[in-house]
Amino acid sequence: MWWWLLAAIASEVVATLSLRASDGFTRLGPSVVVVVGYVAAFYFLSQALVRGMQLGTAYAVWSGLGVAAIAVLGLVVFGESLTMVQVGGLGFVVVGVVLLELGARHG
Known part of the structure; x- marks a missing residue:
């Protein structure tokens, strides 16, 4: 089941990155990637x-993980900024996800 979730995350990240390239859905190729990526992400999540x-x-x-991946890829691919406060926030997101998983295993 984890492979399905990882596929959902990857699809969502690709779709989100393609939003910028779609130029407000005025470019057909990237727009198709956005739609197909989000549909695939929800299918894989299901x-x-x-x-x-x-x-x-x-x-x-x-x-x-999608938020963290997009933030890092925004920095690497698009040269967006990432402040130390934002890095700290991403760290909290990751810690929160880990704690939710640990809680589910012990619950």
Whole structure:
């Protein structure tokens, strides 16, 4: 089930990165990548849930790792800024996701 979730995260990240390239959905190729990527992300997320992953854990990992990946890739690919406060916030997101997963295992 974790492979399905990782596929959902990857699809969502590709779709989100393609939003910038779509130029407000005025460029066909990147716009198609956005739509297909988000549809694939929700399909893969649903498969992780069907295979027994808890909804709260799946959504926390999906959204948390997606946010972290987009922030880092925005820095690397698009030259966007990332302040130390933002890095700290991303650290809190990752710690929160880990704690949710640990809580689910002990609950």
